[in-house]
Amino acid sequence: MRGDNPNSKSRAVTLRDAVETEIVTGALKAGERLDEVQLAARFGVSRTPVREALHQLAASGLIEMRPRRGAVVAQVSPDRLVEMFEVMAELEGMCARLASRRLSDQDKEALLLAHRKCQEAAHHGDADKYYYENERFHHVVYRASRNQFLAAEAIRLHNRLKPYRRLQLRIRGRITTSIAEHEQIVTAILDGQGAAAQEHARAHIVIQGERFADLMASLNHLDEVS
Amino acid sequence: MRGDNPNSKSRAVTLRDAVETEIVTGALKAGERLDEVQLAARFGVSRTPVREALHQLAASGLIEMRPRRGAVVAQVSPDRLVEMFEVMAELEGMCARLASRRLSDQDKEALLLAHRKCQEAAHHGDADKYYYENERFHHVVYRASRNQFLAAEAIRLHNRLKPYRRLQLRIRGRITTSIAEHEQIVTAILDGQGAAAQEHARAHIVIQGERFADLMASLNHLDEVS
DNA sequence: CTCTCGTGTTATGTATACAAGAACGCTTGA
DNA sequence: TCAAGCGTTCTTGTATACATAACACGAGAG
Structure with missing residues (x-):
């Protein structure tokens, strides 16, 4: 246009x-x-x-x-949302596991940089910036899997969950917890501990899914009231 | 129309x-x-x-x-194909793991029935029938995960890999091996052994991916020649 | 007063016409 | 004979017109 x-x-x-x-x-x-x-x-x-x-x-x-x-x-039911996060968790875990085995020097640098930027954003208490840097961090992990198809699928689902992810930053203390989880993921990937990286990445998303489900449930309740 | x-x-x-x-x-x-x-x-x-x-x-x-x-x-490169099978393997593994934890009586019956039908088709050496029953078997596992979103995604990817899957039955002895792998998956799911079910299901697909990559490579070679 | 049926309106699904870019071939010149 | 430039033709992308199904509103009957 x-x-x-x-x-x-x-x-x-x-x-x-x-x-x-x-x-x-x-x-x-x-x-x-x-x-x-x-x-x-x-x-x-x-x-x-x-x-x-x-x-x-x-x-x-x-x-x-x-x-x-x-x-x-699309109106996503809480049940369906939980299911989607369950799948997202698996994909993230897979990315982390593969990354731990295939990590190139470039990806290693990108991972550390993205993690540091997340920490900075969290340190400044800038929720919007953290939201952005968090997304970058996850994309770096996807790419580090060295599986382009997987990365594309992960990004697709990540995008689909974006609207709900955004809500989640409102939760008190979530950013601090999130950073700590990133730390565990990064450490495991750098150490080449595939199983640990997978589990940490999985848990990182599963937790979000549970939080979101709670939020959704309460939001739906509010909708009904209003 | x-x-x-x-x-x-x-x-x-x-x-x-x-x-x-x-x-x-x-x-x-x-x-x-x-x-x-x-x-x-x-x-x-x-x-x-x-x-x-x-x-x-x-x-x-x-x-x-x-x-x-x-x-x-779409012209899928062997590299991309391997990547897709890698993701398919993970999804299948996830389905099997969840199924082992959430298996309903209905799903249990469906699983056993599908497995038996695969065995019958294999016993009769009917490759086309086996192709069909094998697909049913996998769909049953997807549904047994009790995660509709996961099942839908698995079916989507499964369909996309169909053309290559079909080729694979030409490989001598593949059906017999496939049945044995199904057996392991079914047993692990019925015993509620999540980790084992996941690994068997993953391996089942990874093997196929490797076979297909070989096939693709040789087919591409033929294309170049002709 | 409420429920139902019918008509009118609105929006979607499809067909067709038009615009514009890409592939192909032809001509012309060296 | 070969290559390069130009034009034709074919295909895609977009606009618009028309057909049809769904929805809303109102009138009439119970």
Whole structure:
């Protein structure tokens, strides 16, 4: 639309990313309806590319498309959320385990850097920065697995869980605990202790899943009240 | 198109499934071009639904869409294939581990039945039947994990690996070995030995991955020659 | 007063027309 | 004869028009 990218597919990516960002950041809330005409008008395109973007989002699980009844932002039940975190934990654990065996010097540096930045953000009490650096840290671990397919799948699921992850930083003391868990993961990976790295990474996510489930349950309760 | 299903979305699903089946069964070979107009004509619809189906297939990874250059059946490199099997192994292991902890009476019965049917097919030397029953067996394990999201992801990846899985049955003695591995998995799950179940299931897939990588390498070699 | 049925409106699904880029071949020159 | 440049043609990407299903609102009957 705005020629910000010479790549011919820039528009489609832009449109998809824009809607995705709005969902992930919470600008579009769960269950909210996504009107094709409205989106088309807002982005200055016709319904056709909008529909394609929505289908892509549906494929990634961020939205649900009910035939003849339009698209809505996916409403994830607490049960399903727990399941998703369970899988995320396994993927993270796998990444950590593989990383501990295959760690290159580059990945080692990247890992230490990302960990240090997390610590800095936590030290300054900057929740938003920690959120960002935490994401970088996890992506570094994914890449360090030296399994591109795994990394892509991990990022996909990570993105899908983003909206819930963001909520979690509100929990008092979570950042401090999170840093300590990162420390254990990093140490195990650097020491080449695959099993330990896997378990620490798994636990790190499982804990988040449990916290989120609690949060979700309470949020749902609030929704019912309001 | 043919009113074989009153559901309004039947056409889209049918179209997607049809193309997917052709890819999975090898009717459409890797790298082959998918012409929108041609597909539209073949299925008696316009390009619009064809494009949507292609986008869905691209999202699931079965085809690749290069901007302005059309869609081709995804060409998976041996490296990438090994990576995918590595992830599949982890998911299968996870399913087996969870199943061993959460096994319901229903799932137990289904597991034993599926295993028995595999044995029968193997006993009769019916490779096609074994292929089918083997798939059922794995699906039973996925479901027994009592994690619907995990099961869905496992099925998704399983489907994506189908074309390669099919090739693998050609390997002499593979079916017998496969059955023995199933036996170990079933026993561990029934005994509630999570770690053992996970490891057996993982190994079961890792072995396949290695076999397939060998096959792929030799097939690619043949391609180059021809 | 409530429930149900019917009609009108709105939005989705599909078809078709148009725009633009990429592949291919042809011509022309060396 | 070969290579390079240009134009044609074919295919994709987008817009728009039309068909049809779902929803909402209102009227009428019980």
